[in-house]
Amino acid sequence: MKIKIQRESLVEYEVETQDSTLLHVLQTIKTTQDATLTYASGCKSSICGSCAMRVNGTEVLACAYKVQDGDLIEPLKNSPVIRDLVVDMDKAYSFNAKAKAWQNSLSPSTNLTQENEKINEIQSDCILCGSCYSACPVYAVNEEFIGPFSLTRVWRYVSDVREKDSSQKIETIQTNGIWDCTLCNECTLVCPQDISSKADIEKLRSKSAMSGYSDPNFASSFGGGFGGSSFDGSPSF
Amino acid sequence: MKNDVLIIGAGGAGLVAAIHAHNSGAKVLVITKEYPTRSQTSMAQGGINAALGNAGDDSVEAHVQNTLKSAHGIANEEAVRLLCESAPEAVEWLDSIGVCFSRTKDAKIAQRTLGGASAPRACYAQDYTGLKILHTLYDRCLSLGIEILNEKYLLDYIIQDGCACGAIVLDIRTGEVETYESASVIIATGGYSRIYDKHSTNSSSTTGDGIACAIRAGARVSDMEFVQFHPTALKSSSVLISESARGAGGYLLNSKGERFTNELAPRDEVARAINDEMQRGENIFLDIRHLGEKFIDEELPQERKLAKLYENVDPAYDLIPIKPVAHYTMGGIEVDDKSCTIVKGLYAVGECANHRVHGANRLGGNSLLELVVFGKQVAENAVEYAKNFNKTIDDSVQLQDDKDFISKVKAFSNEIDFYKIREELGDMFYTNVGISRDKKSLKSSLVRVKELLSKIHLMGVSDNSKVYNTNLIEFLEFKNMLELSRLVLKGAITRDESRGAHFRADFPNEDEKFKMHTIVDKNGVVS
Incomplete structure (x- = not known):
């Protein structure tokens, strides 16, 4: 499947996955395709609050959202973006x-x-x-x-x-x-x-x-x- | 201006230390590589032990004896007594600052039974105990105006004339190397379970940075071979399902639907029993269906949510597939009865430290307790020490060294993909340095770790950004984990016996001559 990630520009990634959390997909991209992709994460179990971002305009925890083909991933709004999906809280x-x-x-x-x-x-x-x-x-x-x-x-x-x-x-x-x-x-x-x-x-x-x-x-x-x-x-x- | 106390790490241990150091009149600075509320402490679910007797007869002595028994002979009884005797006061203090503990019908703090406990002793807040304690501690720090700097990654402690007097950090946001001077340093950076990579319940940040830096600074570590495997992590994601599920009456079942062990034995025993079943080809499940939906929603809401989300099962109606994974590291920085390392002014507390209260196997509910009790004690000692500190600090040489180090790392050839190696290391540790070990596989693992250490310059980063370079941070974390892996293996190879969480298939019994601590410094095994 393909997802688009809002970095300095919109970047499309192709990943082979099914029933994966967005965090897992981001980790897969970072460790196998593009090590410069930047996001915050921690507990992978919805409790540390590190990986909030937006999917198709709606806020989600990346570790709690199952990725769909064509998803658009963006950083949170209203806080300065430091890099890619990481904002300054x-x-x-x-x-x-x-x-x-x-x-x-x-x-x-x-x-x-x-x-x-x-x-x-x-x-x-x-x-x-x-x-x-x-x-x-x-x-x-x-x-x-x-x-x-x-x-x-x-x-x-x-x-x-x-x-x-x-x-x-x-x-x-x-x-x-x-x-x-x-x-x-x-x-x-x-x-x-x-x-x-x-x-x-x-x-x-x-x-x-x-x-x-x-x-x-x-x-x-x-x-x-x-x-x-x-x-x-x-x-x- | 120089600080009196610099605290590295803003989880439960760091924040408790910060509050007490501040209350003792010290100028405190806390530095974290994340944000305080993102720390591993947020993931603690089950509870915090204190013999309050709110839910059944209990005594401090029973708490002491349970802890000592689970520790298999290598806990320090004096430290355990301090821990257990201070427990009621520790919980009372948490209650006084506003922690939202669950309550009994007669308006007392509710308590439940965890493994290895002879009474319902764990005070809890549903199954969000760690989260609620951590956030309340954070709020308390804010109320006191304690300065906390976020997203700064520890590179090294500043050591001058054998004394710790600050830290050198990499500002993750700017990529600049900075120094923070202080009269004393408290390390509160957490454990090293992420060596096991995906076979761990822990946050991806639990990489043992503070321990690796302590070794480089001349401190000693001890009992590194003792790694606790939590019996019940979700099978496909390693996400933790609290022991309180079994404490409330949950069963462990094999594929035939049979119970095969005492679910409330200490974690080392339960994890081994599960491992034995799995070796026989069984799949293992946690069954809490009989507890009923209402009870689950009231007492274990997070467990239900996590099982649905990460395993696609509803514990109110389905069996939960589980497996044991690395959860807590008993070993850590060797400290004395003042929580001080052998390096003057360098203190340690929480999971990164070894206060010898857990011995060979920690009891559920004792780690949150440890950070409250020893967080206070370490703060008092670090503040006292800082009062007599009168050195002029010159960190220019070390600062330049660390700047050079970062430049050098960025120029590493990156021929070998460290992400692949990180995964390989985790798999190798889970298989060879896991619930059951033997000399042959431990030795072959050590050979591999040494080989990897010698090739570290062939690994490296592909991201050269100064700003928020997580590729670089993850590499530095990996390097620390690799260094600690060697120490875990050294301890595990030396200990030709089975004790607590360290089970050697080739030496399945406890051996009196190993009833001692494995102490290691950067030159090798000390004793």
Whole structure:
């Protein structure tokens, strides 16, 4: 079968294979045809998050995707390509720190129930493969957007009963964060771990509302359109 | 500015060390050839041992005795006691930083039984234990502002007047050779199971770089011949299926559908039993169908996903074809009770080190534990040492040497395709240095490895790019694995007995006179 790989230019490779993962095919090309082909990989079992890339426009883990004849392989979007299928994830990863996606203080000897644990079980399955940042149309146009996996990680800690003070996290995600998401759900569709960052963002919105925050877009358009100082400065409702 | 502690490797061991070194007031820098969350630790599934007694009676003493028994006489009891006694505190610490452990009905950390354990002792997070621990450690590092540099490949430690004071690395992205100076160095680079190439559960990055560099720097390694074969890897892909599947009641069956061994014996015994069946022409299967779909989805979700994806079977309804493959390397850099090598300032922790807690065969659930317990201990010792460090570091000669080395490697003739040799080495090791070994095949393997080492300049790279040259990195990794292969073979040939994971068909019994460690340096077997 033939596949095309987006390198500096589009390169076509012919490989003999059936029922092979894309990672296996890439390894075969590299070790038998063209040692310059460049991609990242690690565990070959869908857990290290190294080999996310796009096939026919959709994000996949190369080690979890079975190759089809005619497939077009491209690097992830929205992160700088270093070479061929390898992108620089440093910027996307930096949002975890920016969003303070960690437990604020140590929490010794808290008894968590099974229900407590289930709250963020799936969020803590995240492998940081970056597929969601590649698929995110908001991150595509706003490079300061605290994107899907970081917001999921914020929810993972905010929802954890061991987190005693999530106020800083909630404050941090008000700007370039939860309210900028369009809830398009692209992140959910491409997540290899079946995590829905969109759903987590909605939960963070509710949590924010309970903490007294509101949607700034809504407030400004509402305020700018109806009330505000263009009239007499007093609320018009 | 110079660092107090330089940590090479950002898996579980490296990140635990980083957190504790930072908390001790040291300036810490972590360097990894990948990204931290891509490390081998993410692949640990089964659990982390601690005698909490949350799911049944247990005691630290039982944990100690189980570990010693599985180690077949060559663990250091003092180190094992430290490991097991520190275990409850280690798990409590992980819980306190936010690791999402599975819970019991009465709101305690859930525990399950792994092979060789007399009680349900492994704390777990479904079958994503390593992933969740690693990511939480990473988040903790971020919270402390610990500096981590990604995608830098270790070339050598900086050694001056017999002391380690930094490392020379190849920046994978730019292709530049760089130096990072520090008062002490902690090696946390993982094991060497990828010598077995496709016959290993491990990440393609588990190439033993830090161990090979330690040998070159004058440190010693020990017990390299002890390689653990995990009984249950998927047959066609070598992808790991956790021991917890058997801990929960899974059976091992042969082609006739018969059970043939105690599924919860230590890994060396189970792997040998499977190997014996396979030698008789049997295909071997793991059967967890009777556990039920609901249980599998709750406790073993990853196993189901992996079996479907990589073996085209659904464990809830089908038998899972399996085989034993290389999984964990007990041997590693020889360290003292302060986790220090014989090179001053050079410390080691995690799978790359030999703390003599696993002996001839590691128990499932003890490796995650080891990295938490000794990660803390190594950090404290490295920080203490760094306080008295007052050398002026001059790494100019070594830097030039490593730059020259890279240029030289790029100019190697590349007449012999190292990718083919890498595969050949893996196949040869699986056959000759695998679950069952004998002197003749070990010796012929050593002859071949020596021959390959002498021809390394005839191998090389065809990619001359400076930027992200994985052809070059893979060659450097291969060279390290080839150097370590020689040491594994030397140990295996010297040890004319069978002990734990080292089974010699020509010497099938344990021999008291070999109840000792095989210690090797770059000049050969030391003792």
